[in-house]
């Protein structure tokens with residue numbers, strides 16, 4: 001299942017403001033996200049910003065039934081083609097923005113949401129809307145795991161994102177992953 005680093009790099013050169021980094025996440029980041037997943041057998045994990053599947057590879061390993069328990073969202077035209085035609089033809093991955101989450105997941109049991117979305121590049125109204133939708137689709141006790149590069153934590157847009165995130169998800173832990181490029185912070189929040 002591995003692979004996709006080159007596809008990600010190529011897509012980032014074409015659309016730097018959509019992808020935000022030329023580097024797909026490392027295995028260590030993927031493993032950490034996967035380790036935090038504790039889904040019931042009838043629950044789904046949603047991944048926002050699948051990229052070339054660097055996190056997905058690790059998430060799939062811990063799911064009992066990946067084809068039923070995984071739903072992804074990816075906006076980039078080249079990456080969605082790679083995901084759907086080459087890497088994961090059998091997975092449910094939507095060529096759609098994260099702000100269609102509620103519509104797509106209506107009536108389904110979401111136990112976890114994982115985001116590597118570039119929050120600082122998403123307009124403020126859409127950020128708030130996506131956060132609201134994540135909160136709404138999650139089951140009580142469901143988890144929201146978030147990636148942020150350490151070097152953008154000081155940016156006003158990212159600080160604003162965190163204050164909005166903490167309003168909705170006051171219960172969370174975090175860990176830093178310094179060996180990723182770029183070094184990043186991973187937040188693990190829980191819906192009360």
Ligand SMILES: C[S@@+](CC[C@H](N)C(=O)[O-])C[C@H]1O[C@@H](n2cnc3c(N)ncnc32)[C@H](O)[C@@H]1O
Nearest residue numbers: 018024025049050051054074075076097098116
């Ligand atoms: C930083 S990359 C992370 C990719 C991958 N998950 C990884 O960790 O290597 C962010 C991804 O989010 C996608 N993206 C950006 N805005 C999006 C949106 N509004 N909805 C869905 N995906 C989006 C980008 O195209 C890109 O693939």
